[in-house]
Amino acid sequence: MSDHDIPFNRAFITELELTRIREAAYSGRISGDGPFTRRCQDLLREALGVPGVLLTTSCTHALEMCAMLLDLGPGDEVIVPSFTFVTSVSAFALRGARPVFCDIRPDTLNLDHEQVEGLITERTKAVVAVHYAGVGCELDALRAICDARGIALVEDNAHGLFGRYRGQWLGTVGRFGTQSFHETKNFTCGEGGALILNRAEDVQRAEILREKGTNRARFFRGEIDKYTWVDLGSSYVPSDVLAAMLHAQLERREEIQASRAAVWRRYEAALADWAEGLGARLPVVPAHCEQAFHMFYLLMPSPDARAAFLAHMKARGILAVFHYVPLHLSEHGQRLGGGDASCPVTVDVSERLVRLPFFGGMSDAEQAAVIEAALAFGG
Ligand SMILES: *Cc1c(COP(=O)(O)O)cnc(C)c1O
Numbered sequence: 001m002s003d004h005d006i007p008f009n010r011a012f013i014t015e016l017e018l019t020r021i022r023e024a025a026y027s028g029r030i031s032g033d034g035p036f037t038r039r040c041q042d043l044l045r046e047a048l049g050v051p052g053v054l055l056t057t058s059c060t061h062a063l064e065m066c067a068m069l070l071d072l073g074p075g076d077e078v079i080v081p082s083f084t085f086v087t088s089v090s091a092f093a094l095r096g097a098r099p100v101f102c103d104i105r106p107d108t109l110n111l112d113h114e115q116v117e118g119l120i121t122e123r124t125k126a127v128v129a130v131h132y133a134g135v136g137c138e139l140d141a142l143r144a145i146c147d148a149r150g151i152a153l154v155e156d157n158a159h160g161l162f163g164r165y166r167g168q169w170l171g172t173v174g175r176f177g178t179q180s181f182h183e184t185k186n187f188t189c190g191e192g193g194a195l196i197l198n199r200a201e202d203v204q205r206a207e208i209l210r211e212k213g214t215n216r217a218r219f220f221r222g223e224i225d226k227y228t229w230v231d232l233g234s235s236y237v238p239s240d241v242l243a244a245m246l247h248a249q250l251e252r253r254e255e256i257q258a259s260r261a262a263v264w265r266r267y268e269a270a271l272a273d274w275a276e277g278l279g280a281r282l283p284v285v286p287a288h289c290e291q292a293f294h295m296f297y298l299l300m301p302s303p304d305a306r307a308a309f310l311a312h313m314k315a316r317g318i319l320a321v322f323h324y325v326p327l328h329l330s331e332h333g334q335r336l337g338g339g340d341a342s343c344p345v346t347v348d349v350s351e352r353l354v355r356l357p358f359f360g361g362m363s364d365a366e367q368a369a370v371i372e373a374a375l376a377f378g379g
Pocket of ligand 1: 057058059060061084085087088130156158159179180181182191192193
């Protein structure tokens with residue numbers, strides 16, 4: 001790759017991140033649940049107005065904790081989109097629950113709530129809503145469906161921190177929300193995540209599962225005089241050095257989101273006419289959703305047009321990418337019965353979607369180069 005190549009993603013890091021990492025490192029207090037972990041959790045809990053937030057080692061691990069908190073196991077079913085990252089589903093399969101794949105809507109590419117009801121059985125224990133690209137799923141409808149039947153709604157909000165659905169923060173509407181702070185997400189510490197606990201009664205058990213199944217958190221608060229093994233659990237606590245980096249990103253959240261919003265809007269303005277002429281389409285953001293500006297994608301008119309477009313961009317030193325391979329048709333998804341699912345929109349979209357380079361701090365010149373290259377593609 002030459003110096004002129006434009007990456008798909010680049011972490012938006014400043015001196016502040018380094019300052020916070022240095023503070024944590026020099027404090028000598030670098031294991032988990034130190035001062036920066038507490039500050040991140042307090043900041044997120046207050047910003048989102050929820051009873052509990054726990055930093056985790058990843059969004060995947062936060063999803064695994066949801067499966068444990070729901071006591072899922074063999075015989076249970078979880079309704080999931082097929083068009084998502086692997087761990088939105090594998091975290092539940094890991095506990096032995098069976099994924100029941102649901103298709104997405106053709107506009108937002110979010111779980112099609114109208115199909116969820118038809119997939120519910122007496123074994124259904126949870127519905128996983130992934131807010132694709134940081135645009136909210138139809139949460140009112142999903143909540144109504146779940147609440148009426150005592151089914152847990154889990155929001156995989158890896159893309160959507162600080163996005164809103166009808167004024168409510170994404171991640172705060174279901175019983176649980178999960179966040180990712182992986183390098184490719186809006187706010188990052190390299191690898192990290194958070195579990196958002198929207199019911200106060202889940203907080204104590206979540207603390208225990210996250211701390212290897214021990215009641216260590218209560219011990220450190222002085223609520224008990226010794227700590228011991230009390231429940232299922234694993235090691236889901238990130239180092240305070242990572243929390244320090246994350247804290248800097250959260251302190252900069254307005255700057256980061258404003259930068260991403262500007263990049264997104266410039267793509268939209270520059271590419272709308274070109275896309276229309278090509279028979280491609282840009283992302284759809286319903287009026288009642290405030291998106292989190294996680295990605296900018298294009299739906300190309302055909303799989304061949306996508307392949308040609310990716311090659312065209314690559315030849316110009318620009319890394320555009322695609323995702324997701326439908327999970328119901330994946331090797332392991334089929335082993336779990338995915339072959340029986342009917343998800344035609346997922347299959348179609350997965351063959352035509354392209355993501356443009358998109359990150360906070362993307363320079364005007366970098367974005368101009370991407371736009372110029374795209375506009376030179378005539379199909
Ligand atoms: C990135 C992502 C995850 C996993 O996040 P990690 O923090 O890397 O575990 C889960 N779900 C979705 C939708 C994602 O995009």
